[in-house]
Amino acid sequence: MKKALKKIVALCLCIALLASATLFNASAAEKKYTDCNGECQYYPTIIVPGLGQSNTWVVDDNGDYILDEEGNKVTSFPAYIELDKVIGRILVPALLSLVTQKDVGLTEAASDVINLIFGINTCDENAKTSKNVVTERYPYPASEYQDFEAEEVFGHVPFNLYETEQPYDHMYYFGYNSFGNHIDVVNELYDFIQMVKEQTGHDKINLVPLSQGASLVSALLDYKPDVHDDLHKIIFVVPAIDGSTIIGDVFNGRISFLNKEYLYNGFFGELGLLDKGTAALVEMLLRILPDEVITSALEAAVNTLVTDVMTTSTGMWALCPSGDYPTAAEKYLSSPEKASIKAQTDRYYQAQLNAHDNIQKLVDNGVQVFCFVEYNTPMINVGETWNSQNADYIIQTDSTSMGAHFANVGETLPEDYVQQNTHCDDPTHNHISPDRVVDASAGLLPDTTFYFEGQRHDLTARNDVILKLALNLIESDRIQDVYSLPEFPQFNGARSSEKLVILVEDAKKIDPSTLSAEDAAELAAAIAEAEKVIDNTIAIEGEVEASEARVTACLVKAGVMEAPEEGGVSLDIFTQISPWFYEKFGTEGYSELIITFTAKVLNTVVGTIISFF
Ligand SMILES: [Zn+2]
């Protein structure tokens, strides 16, 4: 007996020793990619990207990548589309419904198709993601990226396009699944920060959370308060600090296009993704089926997407505004089988309520916190509350600005409006935007928040000024607040200059000796003007487009570029026809409308005939 006990103790000791040796080796073996030993002036910086800005791949049950016809890995975001399966499921019900002008299994098929393509992102009862999705990770600095990794990372956040002092062995990118388990991803981010500290020898790092990435950082600050000591600076870029009302609306059943009066008259035109002619054409195409059939199929599709996919993901729940969370949680998470998910989302709800306090604590402890906000683009019109407050198309400004006060899009603050100074106590500061839309003093960080008027959230990466400002903040502490550098004022505009940068490169390749003296002079002047526009970090509306046109004209004249095509087929006519149909026939489909029309004609004819007698 004693012998046996001894053996067990010895065995346990052995296992413990082995385990600790392995652990010790693992941490000691953390590879170093820089020889600064943490002594250099740069802070290692981690970009925490936004929704869908990480690569997530579909794998089979053995963990092998699914490849497409060209041999490329297949993405799971936002969906995994196997076209043959989709067509196989929808084709027959669609044709039958079309022929009979009735719902012949179309609604059911719509729901199934949603499950077919988005089902890959459905999480289990503990909000764990599918084993058939793997996330591409980059556990080393940008200096170590292979070509495909550089392509992926810079494809999402093109900081490689602009000069920076920051060494690439101090730049990191945190890949995660946007539909992933939020708590797991937050823990991974915490471990990633510790790994970066180990790899670089620095004891403090910078975080750059973009959009959805801010929900991870909010959670991190709340769940792991010791991380405060690891931070030198946070640069929030259009952060989802308090979610997005798109999710708040969708999770509370406030979906604009399920109202057929809006679906057939305005929804597509206001969507911001189609030109007006195409939008009107889509409205007219809807009439190919009776309106009840269309709305029933749409309702089923949305219901499946929200119930079976989105509300199983705690990553999605972390994008629900705190004001919308309690009712949505009651609606989707009150059953016993959802208890585990609800415990997780309740925890995040607390972090969300504490977010401003947690950020204030950082500032009070000397961590520098900056924020970039975009405004004056209406929210995408998917949720019913889309035009009720200022937004950047994807997130309402109340969330990104941490509470600054805004007039709505297209409006200005009242004439007698007085700066609130909720968070600024310097009476010499003017935090009202020149366009009188924003009172930045009401936001949590009035002196370190930069505003970009008219900049659309989803086009942020194309705005060179935003990237240049972010790199400036990453590489040094020369910018302390919105008053530090006149080239980066608190209030700036929107622009997409990526194309102009490429045009100028092409223009510089032209040999001026092959041109007439006049053309050569114009080319030189156009290049000089473009470079001035690009170098100037104050965005002036229309300036980039004008410069693009001038450089393009030079390229065309020099014969290195074809003249841009004019227009093409115009669909503008539909912007007249679709509203006419709506006015005359409401939301009726063509078959119903023919019946209505025939009935009206018959009625008139019969009425006329009767009146003869
Ligand atoms: Zn260093």
Ligand SMILES: [Zn+2]
């Ligand atoms: Zn101030």
